[in-house]
Amino acid sequence: MSLSLKLRSFLRNLFFSHRVDADLEYEVHSHHNLLIEENIRAGMSPEEAQRAARMELGGIEQVKEEVRDSRMGNWLHSAFFDFRYGVRQLRKNPGFTAVAVLTLALGIGATTAIFSVVDAVILRPLPYRSPDRLVLVKERIPKVTPDPIPVCAPDVLHFQHENHSFISLAAFRGDQFDLAGGTEPRRVHVNRTNANLFSLLGAQPILGRVFTPDEDQPTVAILSYGLWQHEFAGAPGIVGRSVSLNRQIYTVIGVLPATFIFPLPGMDQGDAADLFIPIAFTPEELADEGDNFNYSLVGRLTPGVALAPANADLQLIAHRIQETYPPEYRSHVILGAVALPLRDTVIGKSRTLLLLLFGAVAFVFLICCINVANLLLTRSTDRQKEMAVRLSLGASRGRLLRQLAAESMLLTFIGAALGLAFASWSINALLGLMPPDIPLIHGVGLNPAVLGFTLGLAVIVGLLFGIVPAFASSRTNVADSLKEGGRGTTQSPQLHRLRGALVVVEVTLAMVLLVGAGLLLRSFQRILETQPGFHPEQVLTASLSLREPHYKEDSDIQNFYERLLQRLQNLPGVPIAGASSDLPLQAGWNHLFTPEGYQPPPGASTNLCNHSVILGPYLQAIGAPLLRGRYFTDQDNSSSTHVLIVSDSLARRYWPNQDPIGKRLKWGPEASKDPWLTVVGVVGDVKQSSLDVETSPHTYESFWQNTTPSLNVALRTSNDPASMASALRSSVWSIDPQLAVAQIQSMDQVISKSTTPRRFSLFLLAGFASLALILSAIGIYGVIAYSVVRRVHEMGIRIALGAQRRDVMRLVISQGMLLLVLGMVIGTLGALAMTRALGSFLYGVRPTDPVTFVAVVVILAGVAFLACYIPARRATRVDPMIALRYE
Amino acid sequence: MNPEPTSLLQGTLDLLILKSLATGEMHGLGISRRIQQITQGTFVVKPGSLFPALHRMQDEGWISSFWGDSENNRRAKYYRLTKPGRKQLEVETERWGRISWAIARALQMP
Numbered sequence: 001m002s003l004s005l006k007l008r009s010f011l012r013n014l015f016f017s018h019r020v021d022a023d024l025e026y027e028v029h030s031h032h033n034l035l036i037e038e039n040i041r042a043g044m045s046p047e048e049a050q051r052a053a054r055m056e057l058g059g060i061e062q063v064k065e066e067v068r069d070s071r072m073g074n075w076l077h078s079a080f081f082d083f084r085y086g087v088r089q090l091r092k093n094p095g096f097t098a099v100a101v102l103t104l105a106l107g108i109g110a111t112t113a114i115f116s117v118v119d120a121v122i123l124r125p126l127p128y129r130s131p132d133r134l135v136l137v138k139e140r141i142p143k144v145t146p147d148p149i150p151v152c153a154p155d156v157l158h159f160q161h162e163n164h165s166f167i168s169l170a171a172f173r174g175d176q177f178d179l180a181g182g183t184e185p186r187r188v189h190v191n192r193t194n195a196n197l198f199s200l201l202g203a204q205p206i207l208g209r210v211f212t213p214d215e216d217q218p219t220v221a222i223l224s225y226g227l228w229q230h231e232f233a234g235a236p237g238i239v240g241r242s243v244s245l246n247r248q249i250y251t252v253i254g255v256l257p258a259t260f261i262f263p264l265p266g267m268d269q270g271d272a273a274d275l276f277i278p279i280a281f282t283p284e285e286l287a288d289e290g291d292n293f294n295y296s297l298v299g300r301l302t303p304g305v306a307l308a309p310a311n312a313d314l315q316l317i318a319h320r321i322q323e324t325y326p327p328e329y330r331s332h333v334i335l336g337a338v339a340l341p342l343r344d345t346v347i348g349k350s351r352t353l354l355l356l357l358f359g360a361v362a363f364v365f366l367i368c369c370i371n372v373a374n375l376l377l378t379r380s381t382d383r384q385k386e387m388a389v390r391l392s393l394g395a396s397r398g399r400l401l402r403q404l405a406a407e408s409m410l411l412t413f414i415g416a417a418l419g420l421a422f423a424s425w426s427i428n429a430l431l432g433l434m435p436p437d438i439p440l441i442h443g444v445g446l447n448p449a450v451l452g453f454t455l456g457l458a459v460i461v462g463l464l465f466g467i468v469p470a471f472a473s474s475r476t477n478v479a480d481s482l483k484e485g486g487r488g489t490t491q492s493p494q495l496h497r498l499r500g501a502l503v504v505v506e507v508t509l510a511m512v513l514l515v516g517a518g519l520l521l522r523s524f525q526r527i528l529e530t531q532p533g534f535h536p537e538q539v540l541t542a543s544l545s546l547r548e549p550h551y552k553e554d555s556d557i558q559n560f561y562e563r564l565l566q567r568l569q570n571l572p573g574v575p576i577a578g579a580s581s582d583l584p585l586q587a588g589w590n591h592l593f594t595p596e597g598y599q600p601p602p603g604a605s606t607n608l609c610n611h612s613v614i615l616g617p618y619l620q621a622i623g624a625p626l627l628r629g630r631y632f633t634d635q636d637n638s639s640s641t642h643v644l645i646v647s648d649s650l651a652r653r654y655w656p657n658q659d660p661i662g663k664r665l666k667w668g669p670e671a672s673k674d675p676w677l678t679v680v681g682v683v684g685d686v687k688q689s690s691l692d693v694e695t696s697p698h699t700y701e702s703f704w705q706n707t708t709p710s711l712n713v714a715l716r717t718s719n720d721p722a723s724m725a726s727a728l729r730s731s732v733w734s735i736d737p738q739l740a741v742a743q744i745q746s747m748d749q750v751i752s753k754s755t756t757p758r759r760f761s762l763f764l765l766a767g768f769a770s771l772a773l774i775l776s777a778i779g780i781y782g783v784i785a786y787s788v789v790r791r792v793h794e795m796g797i798r799i800a801l802g803a804q805r806r807d808v809m810r811l812v813i814s815q816g817m818l819l820l821v822l823g824m825v826i827g828t829l830g831a832l833a834m835t836r837a838l839g840s841f842l843y844g845v846r847p848t849d850p851v852t853f854v855a856v857v858v859i860l861a862g863v864a865f866l867a868c869y870i871p872a873r874r875a876t877r878v879d880p881m882i883a884l885r886y887e
Numbered sequence: 888m889n890p891e892p893t894s895l896l897q898g899t900l901d902l903l904i905l906k907s908l909a910t911g912e913m914h915g916l917g918i919s920r921r922i923q924q925i926t927q928g929t930f931v932v933k934p935g936s937l938f939p940a941l942h943r944m945q946d947e948g949w950i951s952s953f954w955g956d957s958e959n960n961r962r963a964k965y966y967r968l969t970k971p972g973r974k975q976l977e978v979e980t981e982r983w984g985r986i987s988w989a990i991a992r993a994l995q996m997p
Contacts, residue, residue, distance in 0.1 A: 023964075024942075027964045028938065030961065030963045031914075031916055038916070057934050063934050063935050066936075
């Protein structure tokens, strides 16, 4: 048949189906009449003739159906009818439809939301050109730390000039500068970079240009899209304008596109840069051999060079660098170097968390599917009679299957559409909760990839839902179904078992989720119970950074802070004001030190401690208790003995059972020429990097003996700390109106920020577990309630024969509890196997924590009991007379 | 119901319908009786198979239909061969000849 003919008949059948139908009807009728006439001519009576004709014809509707089936366009046509019929069926059962659609929407929505994060963070390539050839080059000093560390400045040049494995290597270093010129000075993230960074990453400016290789003077700047928009209102004439950074004038030479976000978390250089300036190493930086490992190096591997030879190449260079170190240093520091795939360093940490959450949401999704499948099974049992009637009226089984599949598809797609709305709402909520160390979240959203995922999910689920219950109902035995009179049908034992099995699976999944959430909850509880070692209530903090060239000499810096401290201490509502180079929970630097007369036990690790420079009564302001000796006083200045306050754990470790007051230590190794510092006080341990990390030894030095340009102010306030923010700002600006007052926050906020990642995983997992609990309760309820309805007759007989209500109740509840216990046994085994994946997310709780397991069993059993109890009570209320009258 | 015999039967039925229409236009019952007659009762075509076949063949373009009056002045739908239909009859006849020759040969083999 030619194509045009095919198309014509297709269209005819599709669009003129009414006319075609009427024509067919007329034709079959005329055929019928012709048959009757023929029969009469053959000598039959009119009645006989009609009967014979009908017999031969075999049913007008069947003939019409056969013709329809054989016609082109028929499939589409009947699919349309299937859907229309499906809509009617769903509207006829609004309760069923609402529950099924909402359950599906919940499952699909939650899964879509989490997938959108997984897609943006894990699945998509990094937003740079050919990102799979990009690596981060790091150095290693295994004796000091097992983890690779950033590179020191002179080594950057060695790696750049001596390697044979990279097309190019670009160094960069994150910093924070004060940007002035707007309404008030603002701290911005600046990245000092090599000129080749942009070509290496494939970034093209949308305005102006990037650095030229010989642009060594740090007087030009490239803006990020975000800063250009927010600080300069997207002014098109921005290129060529001047901006003031740390009171120095820079000329804007270009603007980068919105898609260029650099550096990402995991690259060691802090938050994404607001602007870029040339790295322009100073002579002092380049003289810092073997010290200040602060610079990151990103590289693009030469085509054809694999990671292993590149690593060997770098290692060789590191070895040559070490050879140039002075002999006493060489024995202490064994330098290595390594290239890490950029992608791994960026998403490595987040991958586990996100996969874990995706696994959890997949469980919830499965539970949703099971509930809907159970609903559909129930319904298909109820509809056996309808199916039987339709079969006996001549519908083919294939046709019925298709019909049922269409209904399930319809259900799933409505659920998916609603789910997308739910997802778009929850993605926003999710982004608000997201900890800052998850990279690339700007790509999270309902983009085509995510929509495709949802569509695929809906199609698969719709088909499965269509096939499984459809199979159950299309096996209907016509005669049996019709025979049983008005009351319909019995539930086949296989179907009953299937539903029971589904509930068991559901309980298993819920159990695993609940145990996971329980363990996280217990960890979080443990962390909140952890003593931070200070009193965070009513403390306001802010960060100040005095930079060259305005603050060149120590005296300039001392002058500023002296005046500031005076003003802050005179503020009403501020009993204590101090400042420190590091705030608690904001991880400071580790310093190598040598205690006087300390004999390290064999195999001891290097002596490292956190070190803070403090100004004024900082320790009193945060409420760190003095255990021995004294706090610093005004007499501890540049002309007096160099003194130190140490933490309790340092004193205990290095001078056990001795009085630490008067002991001495110095920076660097044994041979270092640094002066000895005398301990004058011991304070309690303050959590320095995070609540869930063991406190490391800590030392404090007076600002007047070691002047530091960047300090964090800490004010103990009599009222709400936030109310003092503007007083703090104006105090600073009354001394220096161009200085940015950054990160104004209460100490409580500092603590809460440090727990954001845990809060995020806990919140989500707890949410999923609660959903799982509720959904599986609904699932159990559904199955038990249905079986009670099915067995009303039996219950009636039992009660009539003298069964006590208690017996009936026990019968029903034990049926549900059997499923529950089975599910919990499997769930416990599953949880034991799977909670090991939680390992790094737990704190102070073992993955097999018996308290958690028992609590989960109790909660799950309680909720499930309730889910069985309600239908069981209904069963006991069965009036035997009414139940039996059904007969 | 079973697909295999149907497909064989379908080709056969098409051929028989084409053949009976070769002598002139006819309505459905006429075609059915004609087939019964020319196959000496071997094939009795029920409306359930006849009408789908007629409609399909019409979609294929082998036959065309029109409403006319029967010998007793009853309205009936008549079918007649189109040009492609005649062509198809030749093709099918030739094909059938080959098949039946081949089958006969096969069955005669010792």
